[in-house]
Amino acid sequence: MKTPGEQKDRTWILAAPGVGYLTVLYALPLGLLLLASFRLPEAFSISAYVDFFGDPFNWYIIWNTLRSALLTTAFCLLIGYPAAFALAWSKGWLQALFLVSLILPLSVGIVVKAFAWTIVLRSDGVLNQALMALGFTDEPVRLIFTETGLIFGAVNVFVPFMIMPVYSVIRLLDPRLAEAARTLGAGPLYVFWKIILPLTVPGIIAGIAFVFSLALAMYVIPTLLVGERFMTLSQQIARSYLYLRNETLGSTVAVVLLVFSLIVIVASQWLAGKVRANT
Amino acid sequence: MTVLERLARLAVWxxxxxxxxxxxxxxxxxxxxSFSASPVFDLPPPSWSLRWYEALGSKRGFLPSLSLSVQIALISTGISLVLGTLTAIAVVKGRFPGRTAIxxxxxxxxxxxxxxxxxxxxxxxxxxxxxDAYTGLILGHVIVTLPFIMRTVQASLSLFDFTLIDAARTLGLSYPKAVVKVLVPVLSPAYLSSGLFAFLASMDNYPISIFLTDARNKTLPIQVLEYLEVRPDPTIAAISSLLILLTIIVLVISDRLVGLRRMTDF
Incomplete structure (x- = not known):
């Protein structure tokens, strides 16, 4: 809709290099991977998928992947949501402490972090020593090479991705809103439930989408903390390409994982749009 | 404050x-x-030593991997800063359809x-x-670093008054000069925080790099995981502690320049 006198909008040209780059080196390769999993363009066959979904072991892998991602996300929300408030309320050195403990662990790579957790979680490790010293248990609790250990490590790596988006919406909250509600006689539970929670929903959606998609795709953490016994889609992808050299299986599993991630992205965008429309 | 509120506050803290x-x-x-004298990761360490730091230089592969990772992270973050800024300007300032999609x-x-x-x-x-594995790694790492720059620069630009650039042009600056003199200073906090996050994300990337490396170009996370799987010893802890120290220095400098709080505009 150009009106006379209005300048033609040429700003899109600025987006061309970035979008072009990702189209050629990211979207196109992913598209080709998708085509290859159907054996296109030479033929069209869904046999790889029939084989994949016909094998109960693969359903077990999918279930492992989804369950560990869901548990990781749930725990991240459980501790990340209150922690975001603590970060927002804190001042001075306390705030510096919070910020440093969010940013500094990023300097230790996931590989080293996961390995550090194996030291903490092993049966003669610090955590078991502490549990026994405090009298919670008489003999070491098996933590490493279990799903509990995996969730322990995964939440540790991903919880900043829950705290940051929630914190960024808490910061925008107008404290006068809660005050006004209190003055008008609303109880604290009512204020939280009807005012604070709804206003932080965009941050919660962003955090859940972030953590869930990262946890779905995690590879290094389960490899080090659980190992081969707990197969996830990512581990199956790496195994088929790097050890089995089975590219057909690899590309099929890759597409399955890709579809899960796309669903998370699309669903979170849709939910965020819905929330925006309601407020 | 009611009891319930006190309890809630206590729980949050x-x-x-x-x-x-x-x-x-x-x-x-x-x-x-990293300061332990024992080679088997005993905690707390039985006695202290610097042997793993001394071992760093003689362990083959670590320093080249560190240097490769730093190079890849710097170059890919640099490319992403340029691509990300241009795309963010287009999305914030443009009035064409599909901006949200971009x-x-x-x-x-x-x-x-x-x-x-x-x-x-x-x-x-x-x-x-x-x-070529080296440029392949850079190509891959731009994909990972670009989102960090795009998110932060876009958020920062949405608060920027673009008429300031027109004002600078009216005062006689050419368009590129006006952008450099007006826009870049406004964006520098965003550059610092998103650049740091992007750099660390590239340094830490395992999943993309594993497919793009070859025997002569191994990034640090890949070298470290390989080493851990073969015969783990605390040399890795020593190299990681040096990276922690480096990040602390960067954070202190950033705090002086823009304040830590702005680093979380993530």
């Missing part, structure tokens, strides 16, 4: 501090192990499985006959 401790555990473990697209690699991006890129590069 307790969880907040507990999360801080929880987040720092891997760092404490790493630093403690923004989602550019940020999407952050939420996509790294292994899948890595395989897809590897097969594509093989298909077109491209075999």
């Amino acid at each position: 307790t969880i907040g501090l507990a999360v801080c401790v929880y987040l720092m555990v891997p760092l404490f473990v790493t630093v403690a192990v 923004s989602t697209f550019v940020v999407s690699p952050l939420m996509m499985p790294g292994l899948v991006i890595g395989i897809a890129l590897l097969q594509f590069l093989r298909e077109i006959g491209y075999r």
Whole structure:
């Protein structure tokens, strides 16, 4: 809709290099991977998928992947949501402490972090020593090479991705809103439930989408903390390409994982749009 | 304050501090192990020594990997800063359709499985006959670093008054000069925080790199995992502790320049 006198909008040209780059080196390769999993363009066959979904072991892998991602996300929300408030309320050195403990662990790579957790979680490790010293248990609790250990490590790596988006919406909250509600006689539970929670929903959606998609795709953490016994889609992808050299299986599993991630992205965008429309 | 409110506040502070401790555990473990005299990761260490730091120089492969990772991270972050700023300007200032879609697209690699991006890129590069591992790694790492820059710069630009650039032009500056003199200073905090996050994300990337490396070009995370699987010893803790120290220095400098608080505009 150009009106006379209005300048033609040429700003899109600025987006061309970035979008072009990702189209050629990211979207196109992913598209080709998708085509290859159907054996296109030479033929069209869904046999790889029939084989994949016909094998109960693969359903077990999918279930492992989804369950560990869901548990990781749930725990991240459980501790990340209150922690975001603590970060927002804190001042001075306390705030510096919070910020440093969010940013500094990023300097230790996931590989080293996961390995550090194996030291903490092993049966003669610090955590078991502490549990026994405090009298919670008489003999070491098996933590490493279990799903509990995996969730322990995964939440540790991903919880900043829950705290940051929630914190960024808490910061925008107008404290006068809660005050006004209190003055008008609303109880604290009512204020939280009807005012604070709804206003932080965009941050919660962003955090859940972030953590869930990262946890779905995690590879290094389960490899080090659980190992081969707990197969996830990512581990199956790496195994088929790097050890089995089975590219057909690899590309099929890759597409399955890709579809899960796309669903998370699309669903979170849709939910965020819905929330925006309601407020 | 009612009892309920007090309890809620107490719970928030307790969880907040507990999360801080929880987040720092891997760092404490790493630093403690790096000064241990024992080669088997005993905690607390039976006695202290600097032997793993001394071993760093003589261990083959570590320093080249560190240097490769730093190079890849610097170059890919640099490319992403340029591409990300241009795209963010277009999305914030433009009035063309599909701007939200572009923004989602550019940020999407952050939420996509790294292994899948890595395989897809590897097969594509093989298909077109491209075999250089070094540039392959850079190409892949731009995909991972770009979302960090795009998110932060876009958020920062949405608060920027673009008429300031027109004002600078009216005062006689050419368009590129006006952009450099007016826009870049406004964006520098965003550059600092998103650049740091992007740099660290590239340094830490395993899933994409694993498909793009070759025997002579191994990035640090790949070298470290390989080493851990073969015969783990605290040399890795020593190299990681040096990286922690380096990040502390960067954070202190950033705090002086823009304030730590702005670093979380993530």
